[in-house]
Amino acid sequence: MKCLVTGGAGFIGSHLTDALLARGDEVTVIDDLSTGTRENLASALAGGAELIEGDVLDREFIEDAVAGAEPGVIFHLAAQGEVRRSIEQPAFDASVNVVGTINLLEAARVTGVGRFMLASSGGAIYGEGSRLDLPAVESSSLEPLCPYGLSKLAGEQYLLLYRRMYGLSSVALRFANVYGPRQRPKGEAGAVAIFGELLLEGRQPTVFGDGTQTRDFVYIDDVITAVLAATDSGMEGPVNIGSGVETSLLELLEGLSAAGPGDNSFDPVYDPPVEGEVKRISIDPARAESELGWQVTVGLEDGLRRTLAAL
Ligand SMILES: NC(=O)c1ccc[n+]([C@@H]2O[C@H](COP(=O)([O-])OP(=O)(O)OC[C@H]3O[C@@H](n4cnc5c(N)ncnc54)[C@H](O)[C@@H]3O)[C@@H](O)[C@H]2O)c1
Known part of the structure; x- marks a missing residue:
């Protein structure tokens, strides 16, 4: 099958591109290389993937690229992905994440693409988890605390609208905190x-807040399995892709320390909490489990060891 991956030079997109090629698909990547790199795609490019450099905000470019690639499926991962930047530059965040998504949906409609997948956010779309019964389910109330969470929610709503208006089949994967090789050591995600990088350099980590804030960590290989299963299925609407488990930042540091090479004392330095970041979150993978047969196969201990080994 022919596939188009936007954001394919990034962390998750490059792993997805590798997996699509490995199962025999033809892959075109669109990426402006703002946070992604050619290096992430080195093996994919050698294996036949095509990289077209460009911006999802350039509507004509996107329409031409989609028409040229004639994909059966669009995997839309290109995004402004940082909570802090979304607070500092909310209009920029909305332009890339909302208008960029609309440009891809329009190109999909015009070209007659059969299926559309959006990378959404289980970490930011629900807002503060303390007010919910965690883990959050897809039908939990959605009250994002930052522009990034809202722009992802708007993207999901555009997918639903394009299904209602034009019958475009789509699925939005609400990823928890994805981690693994090739992730940039930047941004709160x-x-x-x-x-991991600080640990290996023998430096101390800075924690914003008291370190008891929780996140739901999910390893990249499990995420890619979920993306393929959800897109191959006829599933519509949002689906959580996470472990359902809350891990505090202090527990994460302990886990890294234990998975690391030496008996590094990895004690954090504390800074004030960051605006827009939630105190607690975890997301329930029950829908993915029952409808896709998907489940987490790489636990945190194993995943941290694999990630450190790749750094
Ligand atoms: N990493 C996570 O934990 C996580 C969690 C939830 C959702 N997501 C979503 O998954 C997707 C991929 O995230 P990632 O962690 O791989 O991030 P990433 O920054 O590694 O990848 C994003 C890619 O999009 C490209 N890009 C950005 N703006 C672009 C533009 N205007 N035009 C074309 N390309 C552009 C970047 O160059 C990069 O290659 C994003 O949509 C992100 O919001 C990630």
Whole structure:
């Protein structure tokens, strides 16, 4: 099958591109290389993937690229992905994440693409988990605390609208905190990459807040299995892709320390909490389990060891 992956030079997109090629698909990647790199795609490019450099905000470019690639499926992962940047530059966040998504949906409609997958966020779309019965389910109330969470929610709503208006089949995967090799040690999403790099350099981590804030960590290989299963299925609407387990940042640091090479004392330095970041979150994978037969296969201990080994 022919596939188009936007954001394919990034962390998750490059792993997805590798997996699509491995099962025999033809892959075109669209990426502006703003946070992604050619290096992430080195083996994919050698294996036949095509990279077209460009911006999802350039509507004509996107329409031409989609028409040229004639994909059966669009995997839309290109995004502004940082909570802090979304607070500092909310209009930029909305333009990339909302208008960019609309450009891809329009191109899908015009070209007659059969299926559309959006990378959404289980970590930001529900808002503060303390007010919910965690783990959050897809039908939990959605009250994002930052523009990034809202722009992902708007993207999901556009998918639903395009199904109602044009019958475009789509699925939105609400990823928990994804981690693994190739993740950039930047931005709050990359906690494992940031802390892992500091650990290996023998430096101390900075924790924003008291470290008891919780996140739901899910390993990249499990995420890619979920993306393929959800897109191959006829599933419509949002689906959580996470472990359902809350792990505090302090527990994460302990886990990294234990998975690391030496008896590094990995004690954090504390800074004030960051606006827009939730105190607690975990997301329930029950829908993915029952409808896709998907479940987490790489636990945190194993995943941290694999990630550190790749750093
Ligand atoms: N990593 C996580 O934990 C996580 C969690 C929830 C959702 N997501 C979502 O998954 C997707 C991939 O995230 P990631 O962690 O791989 O991030 P990433 O930054 O590694 O990948 C994003 C890719 O999109 C590209 N890009 C950004 N703006 C673009 C634009 N205007 N035009 C074309 N390309 C553009 C970047 O160059 C990069 O290659 C994003 O949509 C993100 O919001 C990630």
